[in-house]
Amino acid sequence: MLHTRLQQARKATGLSLREVAERVGVSHAAIKKYEDGETTPSSDMLLKLSQALNVRVAYFFRPQTVVLDGLEYRKHTALPKKRLNAITHAVIDQIERRMELENLFPQPPKAFAIPLELPTVTDMAHIEAAAEQVRKAWQLGMNPIPDLIGTLENQGIRVFITEDDGDKHFDGLAAHAAGVPVVVVGRHWPGDRQRFTLAHELAHLLLAERIHASLDAELVCNRFAGAFLFPRRAVLQELGTHRNAIELQELALLKVEYGLSMGGILYRARDLGIVSAAYRQAQADLFKAKGWHLTEPGPAYPAEKAHHFEQLVFHALAEDYIGESKAAELLSLPLTQFHRIRQMDATVEQAHAGVHQ
Numbered sequence: 001m002l003h004t005r006l007q008q009a010r011k012a013t014g015l016s017l018r019e020v021a022e023r024v025g026v027s028h029a030a031i032k033k034y035e036d037g038e039t040t041p042s043s044d045m046l047l048k049l050s051q052a053l054n055v056r057v058a059y060f061f062r063p064q065t066v067v068l069d070g071l072e073y074r075k076h077t078a079l080p081k082k083r084l085n086a087i088t089h090a091v092i093d094q095i096e097r098r099m100e101l102e103n104l105f106p107q108p109p110k111a112f113a114i115p116l117e118l119p120t121v122t123d124m125a126h127i128e129a130a131a132e133q134v135r136k137a138w139q140l141g142m143n144p145i146p147d148l149i150g151t152l153e154n155q156g157i158r159v160f161i162t163e164d165d166g167d168k169h170f171d172g173l174a175a176h177a178a179g180v181p182v183v184v185v186g187r188h189w190p191g192d193r194q195r196f197t198l199a200h201e202l203a204h205l206l207l208a209e210r211i212h213a214s215l216d217a218e219l220v221c222n223r224f225a226g227a228f229l230f231p232r233r234a235v236l237q238e239l240g241t242h243r244n245a246i247e248l249q250e251l252a253l254l255k256v257e258y259g260l261s262m263g264g265i266l267y268r269a270r271d272l273g274i275v276s277a278a279y280r281q282a283q284a285d286l287f288k289a290k291g292w293h294l295t296e297p298g299p300a301y302p303a304e305k306a307h308h309f310e311q312l313v314f315h316a317l318a319e320d321y322i323g324e325s326k327a328a329e330l331l332s333l334p335l336t337q338f339h340r341i342r343q344m345d346a347t348v349e350q351a352h353a354g355v356h357q
Helices: 002-013 017-024 026-036 043-053 056-061 081-102 125-137 148-154 193-207 217-229 232-239 246-256 262-271 277-289 308-318 324-330 335-340 348-356
Strands: 068-075 158-162 170-177 180-186
Touching: 002 026, 002 043, 002 056, 002 081, 002 232, 002 262, 017 026, 017 043, 017 056, 017 158, 026 246, 043 262, 068 081, 068 193, 068 246, 081 158, 081 180, 081 308, 081 324, 125 193, 125 217, 125 232, 148 158, 148 193, 180 193, 193 232, 217 262, 232 246, 262 277, 308 324, 324 335
Parallel strands: 158 180
Antiparallel strands: 068 170, 170 180
């Protein structure tokens, strides 16, 4: 188990065997023997390895291991495989800590269930019906969803935010870990982009077996994401059934309300026949010419927050399921930093920022 943990921690940092060896003062062959289970590092060496890999020593002895099944990435082709592996292993670490914590509670967490009667998607029109069916099953109505992470968590989907977005080349992923659906999004993206990624990965979880082979799965998931965040009836109510043009300020205000980008709203208007494909393309060309396809004008939509895991840690601490040391370990914080949080002298985000400075 220890050798597996060591390899996982190294890959999560993106370090090579030689780079780790240089940090701890041994040969890269020695590190390989540790990872292959041929030799066991001493307690002093474990301390050095934990410092080099930015984990606590207890990490190497964590009992639960997780394998991600059915992995679906939303990434750019420029993201190197080494960086993608580092992101994936860092996510696995978060998932393992989450599952270890959940196992301490007497009641199991809510299980995810795909809503009944979801249609098979054989053409793009079925996607609208699928999004509406999910909203109906989850009792969301046609209103904006202000807390998308909370909505997914309430349905039994574990949502994680990764600090490493691969230099803006990684958006998110969807997978299953021990049968539990998992969605991951990059922390440093604007809120509207995070939300689109979350809704896109939700589509992969819901529609994986329901997309006809003749359709492009990524395009289907993109269409679902827009339909889930800004449903058809709401779009028609806000924009009307036909428009010759849409003002930029209209798009900006709707973005603030629904958490979908201005460009995404234009796509919705085209998909629903409200504006022509030529008009949507002309607006896309304008956005690109002004650099708005990278940073849209107007106020930015707030980033999504993932507090559920932190709440579980303090819940377990209050009920004496864990002690302070374990709570600090689960949050990947030094005990002194955790004391500050518990005494309300800092937030978890501030404490993590202090550790990484």
